Amino acid sequence: MASNQVNQILIDFRHALAAAMTLSDVESIRVSHLGNKSSIRAALASIGRLPTEERKFYASEIQAARTEMETSLEARHKAIQASVTAAQIHREWMDLSVPVTASSSGAEHPVSLMTARCMDIVRRLGFVAVDGPEIETPFHNFDALNIPEHHPARDMQDTFWLQGGEHLLRSHTTTVQVRALETLDIDTLPLKIVSSGRVYRNEAVDATHLAMFHQFEGLWVERSLNLSHLKGVMEFIVKELMGQDRKIRFKPKFYPYTEPSVGVDVSCISCQGQGCEACHGVGWVTVLGAGMVHPNVFREVGLPDDLRGIAFGLGMTRMTAQHVGIKKVRSMYESDLRVHEALRKAWR
C-alpha cells in the first residue's frame, strides 16, 4: 500500500466527517472508517506483506491517520453533542414563576400546637397526659372541688346542664384530675398529670366569648410539696413557654379548689411592663392560675390529710389567640379554611 492510499483514506474520512450532522452520523463514520471492515483496518492487516524496511514507515503513517480520525471523531462528537444539548436546554425552558403543582401541607390547629408545646415543657417535669369525659357529674365538676351548692360557680347561667339534671358539660378540665385522685394509689406517688381539652360555659357568645373553649391543667401530688415548689414549677413553665427574659409576678387569687391560690403574670411583651394598650395599661398579662390543692379536695375523694398538691391551669384558647395575634377568638373555632391558612403562617 502506498502513502497516497493512506492519504485517500484520510481524504474520504474528512469529507464524510464534514457532512456529519448528527451523533448517529458520527457513529456511522466511526464504524465505517475505524471499524473492523474499514479501509484503515485492511491497511493495518496488509503491513505484514510489505518488505521489512517499509513496514515501520507505513505502520507509523497508518497510526498517524488513525489517530487523526479518532481525534476528529471525538471532537465532532463533542461539538454535535454540545449543540444537541444546547437545543434541548433552549427547548425545555420552564417558567418557574408559575404556581407550584406539589400539594402543600396542611396544619394542625394552633390550639393543638400550643397544647403540644405545653406538653413538651411539662413532660420534662415528669407530667403525663390523661383524658376524661366531657359529660360530667355535678360531683366531679363541683362538689369534689370544694364548690358547694349555692357557690357562684354553680350558677345556672354558667353551666350547661343536660336533660334529666344529673349530668352537665364540664366547665373545666379539673374534673379529670378528680377522677385521677379517686383512683390514686398512694404508693405510686408522685402523681403528675395534665388534663387538657374542651370545656363548656353557658354564656352569651360573641367575637371574644365562646361557649366552648380549651383549657390545659396540671396536678402534682406529693407529700413534700409546698408553696415554694408551686412557685418554682410555675416559673419554669412560664419561662419555657414565654421566654427566659420575661418578668414574672405572683399575686393572690381565689379558686375554690386551691389554697393559697395564685395568679401568675408575665410582663407584657409589647411594652416590656411599661403599660400599653395591649395590656390595658397594666404592664402585666395574666397567663396562669395555680395554687396548693385545697385539703377539702383530698378529703372529698377519701385521700389522707397529709397529702399536698400543686394545681395549675391556663386558658389554652386565649393563650393561643394571643400567640398568633388573633383578636376575635371565635374565628379560631369557625370553619373558614382561609382563617386556618392564615393561622398556619402566623404560627411560630
Next chain:
Amino acid sequence: MKISVNRLRQIIDLPQEIRNVRNLLDDVGIEVKRIDGDTLTLEILANRGDHHSYVGIAMEVRGRTGDKMRFPEITHWGDWATHTSRNPATSSCFRYRVIQVSVPAGTDVEGILDDVVLDYGQPVAAYDARYVKLDTMDVRVSVEGETVTLNGQDVSLPVGTMVVISDDVIVSVAGVIVADRARVRADTTDVVLEAACYNPVSIRKASRALRISNYSTTRYERGSDYAMGDRGLGRVLAVTGWPVTASRPAIRTWDVMPPVPHLAFLWSLAVSYLGLDKTQVSEAEVYARLERYGYGFSQANIHIPSWRRWDIHTAEDIYEDLARSYGYDNLPSKLPNILLGSVPSERERIQADVTSVLVGHGMYEVITDGFYGRQDRDRLLCEGDVLWGAHVEVANALDRGYSLLKNNTLIQALNLVATNLAVQKTEIKAYEYTRTFHPSDDGPVERHVLWSIVCGKERKSWGRDGEIDPIYVKGVMEEIARKTNRRLTIAECTSVLLPYLHPTRCGDVMMDEVKVGVMGEIHPDVLARFKIKGARPVYVELDTDLLLRYGQPIPYVDPPSRQLVVKDLTVDVPQGKPLGPVLDVIRANGGIVAADVIDRYERGDVIAWTMRITIDPDYDATALMESLLSTTHVQREAP
C-alpha cells in the same frame, strides 16, 4: 368596684405614685383593672366580701405593710351597749339592728347611704318610717303565694325567701331590696335604718331568684361581719349628723350561727407550708404578721377575726394570709426534686403519626362545637332515622344553637364545605379529632372520633388536574394504615351514615379486618339540602379508639439480589364489578412478588386494567402467566 385613692389615703398610708398604689394593691390580691385619675376600678376576689369596703381594703394593705390605720369616725349613742338576745323567726338572720333617724325633707337618703356604706362595708337599708313600725319589725321567711312590689312590679316570692316584716307586712326582701311600699320618698323626714348580718346562702338564693344585684346583695352574699352592724350605722350617723329619734335592741342570735371552726394552727407547719427557712423565721414573727390581719392568739388557740368568719375554714386559709404578709413575690421559689421526665404514650405517638399523614396531604385541623341546634339536625337527618332522635339534650342553653349534643360529625363537616364554597374556596381539606355523644340507659356515652372531609382538585402538573374522589381518600387511609402496620380494605357499607352517603361510592373502612369507620362521597340529595353545588365532597369518620392502634410489623426481608422478571398483563373487568378480587387472586399466586395497576382504559362495557406483574426468577414466568390467564380469565399482552 370603684374607689377613690384619696379617700383610701385617709384610712391608711399609700405610695405617692398612683402606679405604685396599683402595684401594692395587685400585690395584696386586689387587682386594679383601670385607673381614671383618682378613681381605681378594682376586681375583688369572689371569697373576700370584706374587701368591698375602704376599711376592708385598708386592712388588707395593713397586713402587708404593717402600717397603722385611721378608722373612719363613727358616732356612738347611749344604748349600743344594751343588747337583748331574741330569736328571730328565721335562723338565717344572725343579727338585726334598726334605728330611726330624722332627715331634712328632700334628702337623697339612698344616694348618701350608697356612698357612706363603702367605708365599713356594712350595707344599710332605709325605710320610710311612715310605713314601718320600728317595734314590730322582724325577719321571717316567705310562704306560698306571697307577693311584693319591687321596682314597680309585683313579684311572687319563692317559698322560703327571707323577708323583713312590719306588722306582718313585707317591707323588704332581706338583704336584697326594700319593697316599694316602704321605700324612702322625696318627702320622707323619718327614716328607719337597718343593718344586719344574714346567712350568705339565703341572700344569694333570693338575689338570683329575683335577678336583683346591688351592693347589698354583693356584700351580704359573701358573708358580712356580724360585729360590724353597729359600726356601719355609727358611720352613717357620723357622716350625716342625722339625729337618732328611736332605736330598739339588736336581735342577736349567736347560737344559731354556725360555730367558728376550731382550727389547729402550728406556726412551724405554716412556715413549712410556705417553703420558708425555719431557721430564719421565728414563732413571734409569724404571730406578729398574722396579728396584722386581725388574728388573735391565746395559748394554743387562734381567733379568727369577725370579718373573716366566712372565708377562713382551714389552717391553709391562714397560711395564705401569712404568705400575703410577705408578698407572694418575696417568698422562696424552687423546683421540687424531679427524678425523670416522661415520654408520649403509645396512643399519643400513633395519633401524631396519623396526624402527620393528614397534614402531609394538605389537611387543616378544625375545631367545631360539641353541639348544634335542632335546625342543623333537621337539615341532615330525617325524622325517624336512627340518628335523628338519639341526641343528648341540653336543658338550659342560652342559645338554641346549643340545644343538642352532636351525635354525628357529618352536619358540621357539611357546614364547613358550604361555608368555604360560599367564599369561593373550592379546595377543601379538613379534619378534626372530636367526640360524639349518645344517650343510653346507663347515661350519656361519648365516642372518640376522627373525621375528615375533602373536595376539590388535586393538581398533578399544569394542565393535568385530578378531581379528589373516594379513591384519593382511600389512599390517605391506606397511608394511615401503613403508618400503623395494618392492611386497609374497604368493605360494603353498613354504617348508620349510609343514608347520607352516595350508595355506590362508599364503604366501611377496615384495618386488619376490623371495622374502624366509614368513608364515602356525600349523597346528592344531602348536597342539595345543604345547597352545595359544584363539589363532590368525600367524608370519612373513624373511631379513634379503634384507629389508634398498632398492627404487627412485617418482619424485614432483604430485597432480591437477582433480576426480577416483569410482565404486563391486561385484565378486562365488566363495568360494575370490583377489581379487588381479581388482584387478590393474582397476588395470591406463589412467585408473584408484586402486581401493580398501571393503567385503566374503558372499553365499552368492560374496563381494561393493565398490571405490571413482578415475578420471582425462581419461578417459570411463562407458566405463571398462563396460570393467571386461566384463573382470572384475563387477556395477556407482552411488554
